[in-house]
Amino acid sequence: MLFSTKAEYGVRLMVELGRQPGSAPISLNTVAEAERLPLSYLEHLVAKLRKADLVTSTRGAHGGYRLAKPAELITMDAVVEALEGQIAPMECFHETPEGKVLCSHEFDGDRACSTKLLWTRVQGGVTKALAGTTLAELVEFSAPGGRTEAAIVNAA
Amino acid sequence: MLFSTKAEYGVRLMVELGRQPGSAPISLNTVAEAERLPLSYLEHLVAKLRKADLVTSTRGAHGGYRLAKPAELITMDAVVEALEGQIAPMECFHETPEGKVLCSHEFDGDRACSTKLLWTRVQGGVTKALAGTTLAELVEFSAPGGRTEAAIVNAA
DNA sequence: GCAAAACCGACCGCTTCGGTAGGATTTAAG
């Protein structure tokens, strides 16, 4: 599995928040029941989303969570990264500001790392998919009269 | 991390086999020293590659391993899948012969799974990268006078 | 004051990861 349920549950949580049009905050309990997920586990996940400034919280009775910005401006790479940590195909694959750096096994420098090409391509494919998908799309797609399966193919 | 060192080491192992032109089998010990990887761990990995018919073995003194087919015909999705198991972005994301099936949380059927679109795109991006890369490319890329970094971008 | 809610941190059983260890079996070379 590329990702754990942290990403799965967290994305569902975000979609649930994105579905509500109003300005009233939504309690985690509401989300937990709607998605049938354990409340106390969602607490851990929403904490990560809050630290990443993807949701805001209001405490006390009738409190809850809201999206920190419009769903159209939230891309899924930020969401998944907040939940799962840095997204890289491999432990030794580090991104530095100035391009990529490999590798703990790339010794001697007498020849290129044999796996660099592969992981770079994989990295590109994943980030393109994640960064190219907005929360708004997921909300629309999963709506009762949402877009059809064809939308998946079209947006390749 | 999307993949563990099983994929990393296993791919290196395959590249090392692909580098040798001759028909003589290469011992794991040779590979282990060349790539500075623990021999006894490589044994586990090569067993998976053998079960997946990606390498063949000859036992006894001067034995070792060879690629089961030309490097041009070995795509990395088969290699990674042999090492890491089925590649899917998420536990609940199952591929059936007739398309995709979701989801353990997609209850009631009254609305689409909110994460299906996302994971389908991720899946597509990863498999495209893996299936679109052959072992021969990695061998060439990592050769002493191999192709430059630009090859990575070009082959997007 | 009470109840609802966000917050926080500790704990727990389970599986995987990365690796080690010890052997058994096969085979080529001397």
Add this chain to the structure above:
DNA sequence: CTTAAATCCTACCGAAGCGGTCGGTTTTGC
């Protein structure tokens, strides 16, 4: 025939992460 090299097989092991659970504290509206 013996020995060394190599594949093959199974069991084990510490560490870490996963998927929660629990108990409690704090904040806030009614």
